[in-house]
Each structure stands twice: as C-alpha cells, then as structure tokens.
Amino acid sequence: MTQAIVVKGLRKKFGQREVLHGLDFAVEPGTVFGVIGPNGAGKTTTMRCLLDIIRPSGGSISVLGEDPRQGGTALRRRIGYLPGELHLENRTTGRRMLEHFAAISGPVDERHVNDLADRLQLDLDRQTRKLSKGNKQKLGLLQAFMHKPELLVLDEPTSGLDPLVQQVFHAMVREAVDGGATVFLSSHVLSEVQQAADAVAILRDGDIVTVSTVEALRTAAVRQLRFNSTGTKAHDVGALLARVPGVAKVAVRELPADGHASGTVEATATLSGHIQPLVQELARLHLTELVLEEPDLEEAVLTLYTGGEAPPSTGNTQRATHQPEGAHRA
Amino acid sequence: MAWALGLTGAIMLYLPLYPSIGGSAQMQQMIDALPQGMTKALNYDQIATGPGYTQATLFGLIGFLLMSMASIGWGAAAVGGDEESGLLELTLAHSVTRVQVVLERALAILVRIALLTTLVFVLVLVLNGPAKLEIDVGHLFGAVLLFAALALLSGTAALCAGALTGRKVYGVAAGAAVAVLGYVFNAVGRQSPDVEWLLNLSPYHWAYGNSPVTNGADWGAVTGLLCISAALIALGTLALQRRDVGV
Numbered sequence: 001m002t003q004a005i006v007v008k009g010l011r012k013k014f015g016q017r018e019v020l021h022g023l024d025f026a027v028e029p030g031t032v033f034g035v036i037g038p039n040g041a042g043k044t045t046t047m048r049c050l051l052d053i054i055r056p057s058g059g060s061i062s063v064l065g066e067d068p069r070q071g072g073t074a075l076r077r078r079i080g081y082l083p084g085e086l087h088l089e090n091r092t093t094g095r096r097m098l099e100h101f102a103a104i105s106g107p108v109d110e111r112h113v114n115d116l117a118d119r120l121q122l123d124l125d126r127q128t129r130k131l132s133k134g135n136k137q138k139l140g141l142l143q144a145f146m147h148k149p150e151l152l153v154l155d156e157p158t159s160g161l162d163p164l165v166q167q168v169f170h171a172m173v174r175e176a177v178d179g180g181a182t183v184f185l186s187s188h189v190l191s192e193v194q195q196a197a198d199a200v201a202i203l204r205d206g207d208i209v210t211v212s213t214v215e216a217l218r219t220a221a222v223r224q225l226r227f228n229s230t231g232t233k234a235h236d237v238g239a240l241l242a243r244v245p246g247v248a249k250v251a252v253r254e255l256p257a258d259g260h261a262s263g264t265v266e267a268t269a270t271l272s273g274h275i276q277p278l279v280q281e282l283a284r285l286h287l288t289e290l291v292l293e294e295p296d297l298e299e300a301v302l303t304l305y306t307g308g309e310a311p312p313s314t315g316n317t318q319r320a321t322h323q324p325e326g327a328h329r330a
Numbered sequence: 331m332a333w334a335l336g337l338t339g340a341i342m343l344y345l346p347l348y349p350s351i352g353g354s355a356q357m358q359q360m361i362d363a364l365p366q367g368m369t370k371a372l373n374y375d376q377i378a379t380g381p382g383y384t385q386a387t388l389f390g391l392i393g394f395l396l397m398s399m400a401s402i403g404w405g406a407a408a409v410g411g412d413e414e415s416g417l418l419e420l421t422l423a424h425s426v427t428r429v430q431v432v433l434e435r436a437l438a439i440l441v442r443i444a445l446l447t448t449l450v451f452v453l454v455l456v457l458n459g460p461a462k463l464e465i466d467v468g469h470l471f472g473a474v475l476l477f478a479a480l481a482l483l484s485g486t487a488a489l490c491a492g493a494l495t496g497r498k499v500y501g502v503a504a505g506a507a508v509a510v511l512g513y514v515f516n517a518v519g520r521q522s523p524d525v526e527w528l529l530n531l532s533p534y535h536w537a538y539g540n541s542p543v544t545n546g547a548d549w550g551a552v553t554g555l556l557c558i559s560a561a562l563i564a565l566g567t568l569a570l571q572r573r574d575v576g577v
Contacts, residue, residue: 014577051423054574073425081423087416105425143420 002065004029004151004182005050009059012045012206019045020206022059027184027199032177034193035186037203043186044084046203047155050184051081064151077105080144084155084186086136090129094139097128101143108147116142119168133160145172152176154185158192170196221295225269227282228255228289234265237285244281246273264288333400334449340392341450345457348383371517376541380463384454385543389477393450394534397477398509401443401485406501408435409570410492419576432493432567439485447478465543472547476537479555483533484509486562493566496575508533533558 005027012020020042027033035043048054049061052068061068066075089097094117102108117124120138131139137160144152152173158166173183173196187193193200194214202209212220225247229237238252247269255264271278275292282290351357358378361369369375373390376382409432412418421431451474458465488505492498512534519528519535529535536551 014574048419048574048576053419053422054577073427076423077425079423081420083416083419083423085416087420089417101424140420 002029003027003062004031004064005033005184006062007046007059008061010046010049010056010061011058012042012049012054013057018057018206020049020056023203023206023208025201025208025211027182029182030177030180031198032173032183032185032196034197034200035184035203036188036190036193036200037186038188040205041203042206043188043203044155047081047084047153047184047186050153051076051079077147078150080147080149080152080154082140082144082152082154082157086140088128088131088136088139090127092128093125094122094128094131094142095124097139098124098143098146102146105147112148113142113146116145116172119172120165134162134165137161138165141169141172145176148176148179148181150181152181152183152185154183156187157185158187166192218295219273221272223271223295224291224293225271225278226267226289226291227285227287228264228266229285229287230262230264231286232265237265237267240281240284241267241269244271244278246271247278248272333396333446336396337393337446337450338453340396341388341453341457344387344392345384345454345461345463348380348461348463351377351383367521370520373538376544379544380458380461381465381469381544382541384463384465385473385538385541388450388454389473389543390538393477394480394509394513397443397446397481398484398505400446401439401481402488402502402505402509404439404442405485405488405490405505406492406498408432408439408489408492408501409566410489410496410501411498413492413496413576414498416576422575428570429567432489432563432570436486436489436563436566439489440482443478443481443485447474447481450474450477466546469543469546472549472552473542475552476542476547476555479552479559480512480533480537482559483555483562484512486559486566490562490566490569493570496573496577 003026005025007023007025010020010023011018023042023046025033035046037043045054049056050063050068052071055069063071064075064078068075092100098108098113102113113124117138120142122135122138122142126135128136128139137157141154141157144154158169161169173185177183183196185193185196190200197214199211199213200217201211232240234252234254238250241247241250241252248271250267250269252265252267255266271292361374361377364374366375373386377386409418412421418431422428451470454463454465454470454474455467457463458467458470484505487508488501490501491504492501494500512532515528515532516535516538519525519532529539533555536548536554539551540548542548
C-alpha cells in the first residue's frame with residue numbers, strides 16, 4: 001500500500017513572508033502521525049495545504065496517492081477534516097449541520113452519528129450558537145469522523161475538551177486506525193500527541209526539526225535518576241556512573257549515618273538514551289532505593305523548539321536540519 | 331423574512347396614499363412649487379400619474395433602498411463574509427468545488443430576490459384597483475423584472491468583491507458603490523445636459539430611465555443588467571478558484 005501522505009519540499013509564502021521552508025515527511029497508512037509545534041510553527045498551514053484550502057508555493061503533496069489540487073471532490077470525500085479554528089453556522093442545530101455535511105460528503109450511517117454523539121455526550125438538537133467551546137469541538141470532531149474517512153486531518157483536536165472526552169476521542173482515533181484509517185493530527189502539547197501517535201514530527205518556524213517515533217523521542221528524552229546504595233564508596237559510585245553512556249550531571253554524597261545504614265551513598269544524575277547500559281552497571285551495586293523517572297518529553301521537545309544548545313536562530317544557516325530518527329541534540 | 335415585511339410595509343404605506351397625494355391637484359401645485367432640480371432628482375416629476383407615482387416612490391426610492399440593502403447583505407455574506415467568519419474553510423474541506431459553492435450561493439441570492447420581487451408584484455397588483463393606480467400589468471411585470479435585475483446587480487457586485495478579497499466589508503462597499511453611485515449619477519445626470527453623460531454610467535438609469543411602470547420595460551436593459559451580474563458571478567468564481575482561502 002502506498003503512503004497515506006507524502007510531502008516533499010513543501011513551501012508556502014504569504015506575500016514576502018515564507019511560513020513553510022520546505023517540509024519533508026511521509027505518513028504510513030494505518031498509523032497516527034502527530035505534528036507538534038508552538039503556535040505559528042506552520043501546523044495549520046500544512047494541514048490546509050493537504051485539503052487544498054490553500055495552495056503551496058513549492059514542493060509536492062500526495063494525499064491518498066493524489067495531488068490535492070487535482071483530487072478535487074472525490075479526494076476530499078475520503079478525508080475528514082477538523083479546522084484548528086472551528087467556526088460553526090450559528091442559526092442551525094448540530095443535527096441539521098451534520099445532515100448538510102453528510103449530504104455533501106456522505107454517505108453517512110445515521111446510527112454511527114448518533115452513536116458518536118452519545119459517546120461524546122453531545123446534544124445534537126441544541127442550537128449551535130448555544131454550545132460551549134467544548135461542545136462545538138465535539139460537533140467538529142463528529143463531522144470529521146462521521147463518514148468514516150480513510151484519512152483524518154485533525155488540527156488541535158483535543159482543544160477545549162475535558163479529560164474524559166479526550167479519552168473518548170483517543171478511543172475514536174484508535175478505532176479509526178483499527179478500521180484501516182490514517183490519522184494526521186496536530187497539537188502544541190506533546191502529551192496529547194504522545195498518547196495517540198505512532199510517529200511525531202516536530203515543527204518549528206516552518207521547518208521540521210525532527211521526525212521520530214514517540215519511543216525514539218522517549219529514548220532521546222532526559223530522565224532523572226536517583227538511587228541509594230550501600231557498601232560502595234561515593235567516589236567509586238561516581239566513577240561507575242561516569243562510565244555509562246548518556247549519564248550527566250552526576251552528584252554523589254555520603255548520607256549521614258542517622259536513619260540510614262552506615263556507608264549509604266545517595267546519587268543523582270540525568271540519563272538520556274538507552275536504559276540497559278545503566279542497569280548493567282547498577283547491578284554491581286547494592287541498591288536500597290532506585291527511582292528512574294518517566295522522561296519529560298515536554299522538556300525534550302522544548303529543547304528542540306529552542307534549537308537545543310544552539311543560539312537562537314539567526315537565519316537559514318542556523319536552521320536545524322532533518323535529524324535521523326531519535327537523534328538527540330542536547 | 332424581515333425584508334419581506336419591510337417591503338410589504340412600504341408598499342402598504344405608500345401606494346394607498348396615491349389618491350390623496352400624487353393624484354390630488356393640491357399636491358401637484360406643491361410639487362410644481364419645489365425647485366425643478368429636486369423634483370427631478372427624486373423622480374417626483376412623474377408623480378401625478380398612478381404608474382409614475384409607483385415608479386418614483388416604490389421602485390425608485392424606498393423599494394430600491396430596501397432591495398439593494400438586502401441584496402448587498404446577502405452578496406457580501408455569501409463568500410467574503412463566510413470566509414471571514416471561518417465557515418468557508420470547513421465547507422471547502424468537504425466534497426464540494428469552489429465553483430459549486432459560489433454558483434449555489436449566487437443562485438440562493440437570485441431565488442430570494444425573485445421571491446421578494448414576486449411579493450412586490452403581487453402586492454402592487456392587489457392595490458392597483460383600490461388605490462386607483464391604473465398600472466398596466468405588462469408594464470408592471472417589466473418594471474418588477476428591472477427592479478429585481480437592479481438589486482441583483484448590486485448583490486453580485488458584493489459577492490464578486492467578497493470572493494476576490496475574502497472580506498465582507500469590501501463586498502458591502504462594492505455593492506453599495508453600485509447602488510449609491512447608480513442612484514447619484516442618475517439624480518445628478520438628470521439636472522442638466524452638461525452632466526447627462528453620467529446617466530450612461532448609472533445602472534439605475536439604465537433600468538428606470540424610461541419609467542418602466544408607465545412605459546414598459548426596456549428589454550435591452552434587462553438583458554444588459556443580467557449579463558453584467560452573470561459576468562460578476564463568473565469573475566468571483568474564477569477569483570475564489572485561484573486563491574488561498576481563510577488567510
């Protein structure tokens with residue numbers, strides 16, 4: 001099967017201002033692909049290009065094997081889209097709005113619509129102007145999902161949703177993917193994407209900083225390590241830690257005897273990269289306590305946003321290039 | 331709906347008064363006493379006959395005003411307003427073409443104008459006898475057609491400008507320019523032979539120059555107005571087809 005989305009060298013200029021500087025990425029069919037980046041990074045622009053709402057200034061796009069500009073109505077029928085800034089017709093009800101879109105992009109199974117509305121706890125017969133932001137967002141999700149499209153393009157899908165409904169949304173995404181659909185979603189918060197996505201692209205100032213799997217990102221991310229051990233001198237513990245690749249910011253100290261077994265050493269450090277080498281080294285020690293924290297992906301991504309240790313971008317020369325999977329810039 | 335009420339109200343208010351205003355000798359004296367420039371600008375020089383009265387008050391003034399406002403509002407909202415409010419993005423993401431969207435919305439405006447002008451036609455016809463207007467039905471039909479075509483022109487100008495720019499305010503400006511300048515050019519152009527050329531630029535004059543309620547429609551004007559509207563719709567379609575939406 002061909003890739004669901006292939007974007008090559010995508011550029012977009014608005015007047016003199018270029019907002020996408022040549023994006024390259026591909027989305028495998030039947031996967032969830034997340035794009036994260038701060039506001040203004042180009043997420044929405046990229047998505048609008050996929051839907052032929054705006055036209056690229058350069059590069060090529062293939063969506064479900066077709067160019068969005070050529071694919072026309074037949075292609076858009078196969079896509080479900082949730083705009084980042086959702087605006088709904090005011091003088092109608094949710095049901096009438098969905099019927100309108102179903103008539104355009106159908107066929108739609110009405111039971112499926114009612115089922116989704118039930119799960120999202122959305123009253124379709126209320127006037128849309130009376131709906132809260134979260135309920136409008138549910139309606140937006142419904143119109144994207146209702147015709148069971150092959151590709152879902154969702155711009156900030158969970159914004160405005162409470163945690164319970166977010167869980168429903170994640171379930172809907174999983175079901176769509178289990179049914180063979182591909183999902184392309186964006187967020188400015190990693191934790192949202194992390195739960196749903198198989199692969200993640202990080203977008204910054206119209207460039208892709210890295211494309212990687214959530215797993216790889218997790219590996220690249222920095223974890224906090226803390227343990228207590230007995231029977232080994234503080235100096236030796238420090239030396240042992242220093243041998244492990246990826247370990248940094250090592251701090252070791254002997255704990256005072258009161259309340260601890262004598263000769264207890266407390267060590268803290270950070271770990272990036274794989275865990276296995278660390279565990280092997282730690283096995284030599286007699287541990288009384290061990291904490292290896294869940295990596296803070298948010299932190300990892302923020303490092304990438306700001307260009308890692310590189311000084312703030314001053315133009316093309318400083319721009320981050322495409323990184324191999326899991327590459328770490330810290 | 332509100333527009334239908336407004337038009338009905340205007341018709342019910344103006345036309346039954348004809349016997350006591352337009353038809354009375356007293357009123358005629360008053361109008362004769364007014365400066366000629368003013369009566370010409372307001373088309374009140376023809377107010378002494380039933381058809382002339384209807385032409386001047388309803389089709390030429392209050393009806394023209396209401397219909398233009400309605401049509402410009404619809405035209406500006408159709409694409410420009412819809413895009414500005416962010417609604418168009420979602421619509422276009424569905425399985426429609428932009429051509430289809432513009433044409434269907436233009437058609438919706440046409441239908442609404444047709445409904446309103448049909449209402450006007452029927453109401454004038456109903457009042458024709460009781461208000462002693464003595465309007466020829468054929469001439470009335472032609473006048474209503476021109477009335478509709480004139481409203482459609484400012485509406486399609488608004489739609490076209492909205493589709494070109496994606497902004498409602500430009501649509502309103504373009505539609506209002508067509509309606510207001512048309513009216514002003516007519517009013518000024520009729521003042522003296524020196525500025526008569528202004529009449530050629532006035533869609534209002536193309537439509538009403540020969541007092542269609544009295545004399546029947548100028549079919550060339552009907553065709554011309556409709557053709558320009560069609561061209562404006564085509565231009566709007568082409569413009570939307572070629573540009574980015576919602577940026």
